[in-house]
Amino acid sequence: MSDRLAVGVLGARGRMGATVCAAVEAAPDLDLVAAVDTGEQREPLRAADVVVDFTTPDAVLDNIRWCVEAGRHVVVGTTGFDDARLDTVRGWLAGSAGVGVLVAPNFGVAAVLMMTFAARAARFFDSVEIVELHHPNKIDAPSGTARRTAELVAAARRAAGLAPAGPDATTSALDGARGARVDDVPVHAVRLAGLVAHQEVLLGGAGETLTLRHDSYDRTSFMPGVLLAVREIVSRPGLTVGLEHLLDLG
Numbered sequence: 001m002s003d004r005l006a007v008g009v010l011g012a013r014g015r016m017g018a019t020v021c022a023a024v025e026a027a028p029d030l031d032l033v034a035a036v037d038t039g040e041q042r043e044p045l046r047a048a049d050v051v052v053d054f055t056t057p058d059a060v061l062d063n064i065r066w067c068v069e070a071g072r073h074v075v076v077g078t079t080g081f082d083d084a085r086l087d088t089v090r091g092w093l094a095g096s097a098g099v100g101v102l103v104a105p106n107f108g109v110a111a112v113l114m115m116t117f118a119a120r121a122a123r124f125f126d127s128v129e130i131v132e133l134h135h136p137n138k139i140d141a142p143s144g145t146a147r148r149t150a151e152l153v154a155a156a157r158r159a160a161g162l163a164p165a166g167p168d169a170t171t172s173a174l175d176g177a178r179g180a181r182v183d184d185v186p187v188h189a190v191r192l193a194g195l196v197a198h199q200e201v202l203l204g205g206a207g208e209t210l211t212l213r214h215d216s217y218d219r220t221s222f223m224p225g226v227l228l229a230v231r232e233i234v235s236r237p238g239l240t241v242g243l244e245h246l247l248d249l250g
């Protein structure tokens with residue numbers, strides 16, 4: 001059996017999809033066998049061992065179902081996942097022994113570390129808020145990374161007997177001034193020309209603060225994580241959520 005993997009890309013002409021196509025073509029052990037975008041047939045994806053999806057939150061579930069039914073492994077970077085959507089994917093996988101799907105809100109290794117560090121730090125502080133900053137063409141807010149960070153932080157704080165939100169005396173505010181709440185953690189979204197993808201987790205306690213900041217300056221930052229996922233998913237049946245499961249974080 002060949003060690004080479006055949007890879008298909010959904011959303012192939014998008015910002016991320018095009019970058020993934022280039023990264024796969026440059027990888028010595030991977031072959032790009034299908035590049036599919038809006039309005040194009042999915043049939044060429046049947047030639048792929050692994051399909052990578054960077055499309056839209058509206059399109060991604062239908063794409064995953066098609067791939068699972070076709071027996072293809074899937075690496076998903078598209079955002080918009082909550083527990084209900086993940087359970088839907090688990091249901092499809094239950095009927096497809098051996099097929100693996102990995103869903104990761106962020107493939108940047110530094111971003112995964114930032115999320116991990118935020119969760120570890122969360123119980124030591126009174127307050128935590130998240131600010132995500134992205135390019136103005138992003139269609140979802142808050143980002144998938146910010147949502148996931150808030151979930152991890154809230155879970156860590158609850159496990160330590162703390163409320164997810166910090167103290168806040170605000171009794172009067174313009175709509176949106178205090179951001180959105182994800183698992184009760186305040187999340188603020190900035191859309192600014194010149195940016196790619198950035199996030200700060202602000203933690204505050206008595207007389208001191210800790211700021212964890214991650215910056216993706218270029219979409220190549222996501223490629224080592226995407227290629228790692230492509231290589232690993234073929235031996236990980238079922239649903240994996242988060243790139244951290246493929247990294248040895250000690």
Ligand SMILES: NC(=O)C1=CN([C@@H]2O[C@H](COP(=O)(O)OP(=O)(O)OC[C@H]3O[C@@H](n4cnc5c(N)ncnc54)[C@H](OP(=O)(O)O)[C@@H]3O)[C@@H](O)[C@H]2O)C=CC1
Nearest residue numbers: 011013014015016037038054055059077078079105106107
């Ligand atoms: N996990 C991670 O590390 C990262 C995740 N992302 C996420 O990836 C997603 C894509 O981001 P980005 O590349 O910037 O977005 P783009 O809008 O640049 O790309 C999305 C592409 O998908 C195409 N598309 C839409 N529907 C379908 C479909 N049903 N089948 C095939 N192609 C389709 C779009 O075509 P058209 O425009 O014609 O509709 C477009 O070409 C977002 O959810 C984003 O948040 C982004 C960066 C990193």
Ligand SMILES: O=C(O)C1=N[C@H](C(=O)O)C[C@H](O)C1
Nearest residue numbers: 079105106138143144145197
């Ligand atoms: O749309 C983007 O650009 C990004 N989307 C992901 C997210 O929503 O978290 C990952 C990264 O922030 C870039």
